[in-house]
Every structure is written in structure tokens, then in C-alpha cells.
Amino acid sequence: KLLGVEAKYETTDEIEVETAAQGMEQLINELGAAYEIGVPIQGSIYNQVLDGAKKGTLTIRSAASGVGKTRNAVADACYLAYPFRYNATTCEWEQEGSCEKVLFIVTEQRFKEVRTMILAYLTDINATRFKYADFSDRETAVITQAIALMKKYNDNLILVKMPNPTIESVKTIVRENCIIHDIGYVFYDYIFIGPSLLNEFKGFALRNDEVLLMFATALKDLAVELDVAMFSSTQLNAKGDDNKDIRNEGSLAGGRSTINKADNGAIMARPTKEELELLEP
Numbered sequence: 359k360l361l362g363v364e365a366k367y368e369t370t371d372e373i374e375v376e377t378a379a380q381g382m383e384q385l386i387n388e389l390g391a392a393y394e395i396g397v398p399i400q401g402s403i404y405n406q407v408l409d410g411a412k413k414g415t416l417t418i419r420s421a422a423s424g425v426g427k428t429r430n431a432v433a434d435a436c437y438l439a440y441p442f443r444y445n446a447t448t449c450e451w452e453q454e455g456s457c458e459k460v461l462f463i464v465t466e467q468r469f470k471e472v473r474t475m476i477l478a479y480l481t482d483i484n485a486t487r488f489k490y491a492d493f494s495d496r497e498t499a500v501i502t503q504a505i506a507l508m509k510k511y512n513d514n515l516i517l518v519k520m521p522n523p524t525i526e527s528v529k530t531i532v533r534e535n536c537i538i539h540d541i542g543y544v545f546y547d548y549i550f551i552g553p554s555l556l557n558e559f560k561g562f563a564l565r566n567d568e569v570l571l572m573f574a575t576a577l578k579d580l581a582v583e584l585d586v587a588m589f590s591s592t593q594l595n596a597k598g599d600d601n602k603d604i605r606n607e608g609s610l611a612g613g614r615s616t617i618n619k620a621d622n623g624a625i626m627a628r629p630t631k632e633e634l635e636l637l638e639p
Contacts, residue, residue, distance in 0.1 A: 396587060397456050397543075399434045408622050411438060411543055411587040416578040418549075418617055420592045420610055421626035427591040428467055429485070430626070431545050432475040434589065435460045438543050439514040442507060444500050446482040451503070457514065458543055461535045463528070464519045465547040472517060480504040513539065522554040525576045536584045544580070548591040549573050549616065567613025578619040592616055594625065 396410030408417060411434075421427045436443075437455040445452050464472055478485035481500045487493070493501065508515075516539060518531055528546065535541055551566055559569060574590075581588035593611040605625045607614035617623045629637075 397438060397458055400430075400437050404624070411589075412621075413542060413585050413587050414582050415621040416574070416581050416588045416590070416619060417622040417624070418574065418590050418592055418620040419624045419626060420594050422594045422628075425626050425628060427548055427626070428464075428472075429475055431547065431589060431591060432462070432472060433479050435462050435515060435543070435545050436476055436479045440480065440507060440511055443480055444482045444504065449496075457511065459513065459539060459541045460515050460543045460545065461532065461539075461541045462515065462517050462545045463523075463531065463547055464517060465521060465523060465550070467547070469517055469519060476508070476515070477501060477504055480507060516541070522552045524554045524558045525573055526558065527554075528573075529576060529580060532580050532586075533584065536586055541586065543587045544589070546577060546588070546590040548593070549577075550593065551612070565613075567615050570612050570616045571618060574616050575619045578621075594627070 394409070394412055396408070396412035396415075398405050398410050399408070411417075419427065419430065438458045439455075439460045441453060441455050441457045442451050443454045444450070462472070474488045475485060477483075478488065481497070481504045483493075483497055483500070516535060518535070520527065520531065532544055532546075536544065549570060551569055555569060555573070559572075564572075570592075577588050577590055580586070594609050595611040605627060607617045607623070609625055610616055
């Protein structure tokens with residue numbers, strides 16, 4: 359009797375109990391057809407490994423400072439949000455990418471920097487060129503067309519700046535935007551420990567790796583709760599650019615447990631001399 363009362367009032371809605379045989383006929387009928395493939399992201403090999411941007415999953419891509427975590431994330435976000443992109447080789451606008459609604463949460467960059475990356479992606483003009491604005495007439499025309507494209511798909515990419523995030527503030531922002539704007543893809547720039555995050559767990563005596571794991575867990579929970587594809591990144595330690603051993607979770611800065619809740623993990627690193635020599639032929 360006591361167990362019955364406890365089960366009634368203590369068990370949450372998330373806990374489900376079924377026998378192993380339940381729904382087997384339906385499972386057999388759905389095999390193959392039910393296998394979910396997400397909307398494509400950049401890189402044919404990388405996309406195939408991930409099965410695209412699958413909803414309900416968390417993908418963490420790690421790299422050292424300056425390797426391009428944010429630039430790659432912005433490019434993937436643009437690939438999902440904008441269905442067209444200019445090709446500087448053919449000098450034509452080509453249909454490439456999707457037309458999905460994306461939320462991009464910026465932590466370190468200013469909006470100006472992110473918008474420059476978006477323009478660089480759409481126009482196929484190197485981002486460093488935007489520092490000096492020495493554009494030809496053709497490039498100026500392409501930039502004007504890119505801005506018109508961004509305005510046409512204005513609701514497809516929403517930017518949020520959070521310079522000093524906490525887990526609760528990230529949860530609020532993601533839930534609010536995903537529900538109001540019907541967003542299916544979320545990019546959280548990168549997971550790091552800031553003053554506000556430390557203050558959120560003040561008095562709990564948690565280690566840095568435990569705090570990072572809790573942040574990653576929160577992102578995974580949001581992906582499942584809101585049925586969105588969640589992307590983020592982390593920093594690498596000094597071993598990140600060293601290829602003597604296989605680059606794995608031991609290369610992550612702050613603790614290898616950060617990746618525990620991720621469905622997909624990838625490490626970006628600068629190619630070493632030995633790796634470049636393999637490509638010379």
C-alpha cells in the first residue's frame with residue numbers, strides 16, 4: 359500500500375513502464391521507414407557520420423582557440439537557414455542549403471562580427487576582406503543581393519547575445535525562442551565557465567568539470583524537451599594540435615566528462631607537418 363502511494367505521488371511523467379513485448383508489431387512495420395535522417399549540414403562526410411542535423415540530439419565540436427569554432431558554427435547555421443549561396447567560381451547564385459528556422463546564441467562575438475561571417479558565407483568573399491571593404495563593383499552587387507536574401511528570409515536566423523550565461527538563463531532563452539518562433543535548430547556558441555555560471559553554483563563546491571557536464575546536460579535536455587537539433591562547442595587543451603595519439607575526449611579542456619551527454623562529438627585541429635605531407639601527392 360505504501361509503495362502504491364509513493365508511486366502515485368513521487369513518480370514524474372517522464373518515467374514509463376512497459377513490457378518488452380508491447381508494440382513489437384508496430385516496431386517491425388516501422389523498421390527502415392522510421393529511421394530518421396536530419397536536414398543536411400556542411401561537409402558530405404561529416405554530414406553522413408552525423409546523419410544530418412537530427413532533432414533531439416546534441417552535437418559538440420571542439421577546437422583550440424583560433425581554429426574556427428564559431429565560424430564553422432555560423433556556416434552550418436547559414437547552411438540550414440538560407441537556401442541560396444553565391445558561387446564565386448561560377449559567378450552565379452546557387453541553390454544550396456535548406457530553409458529552416460535557426461537560433462544562434464553568441465557568447466563572445468559581437469553581432470557585427472557574426473553578421474560579417476554570414477555575409478562572407480553567402481557571398482563567397484573571404485571574411486578578412488570585409489575589414490578593408492575594398493570590393494569590386496561585382497562584389498558590391500553580390501553583397502547587396504546577399505542583404506536582400508537575408509531580409510527575405512529574415513525569420514530564419516535569430517541571433518541572441520549572452521556574454522555571461524547561466525544554465526537557467528540559457529534554458530529560458532532557448533525555450534522562449536523555440537516556442538514563439540517555432541525554431542528547430544539551436545547553436546550555442548561554446549560551453550565555458552564564466553562568473554555568472556560559477557555564482558549559480560556558489561556553495562555547492564563543484565569542480566569545473568562537473569559544472570561543464572551540467573551545462574552540457576542542460577543542452578541535451580533542451581534538445582529532447584523541445585525536439586530541436588542542438589549544436590555547441592568546447593575548448594581543447596594543449597594536446598589538441600598533437601596527433602601522436604588519437605584525439606579524443608582526453609583532448610578536451612576542463613574535463614573529459616563534458617562530452618558524456620553528447621550524441622555526436624568532433625575535434626577540429628590544425629593539420630600537423632606529418633599530416634600535410636600525406637596530402638602532398
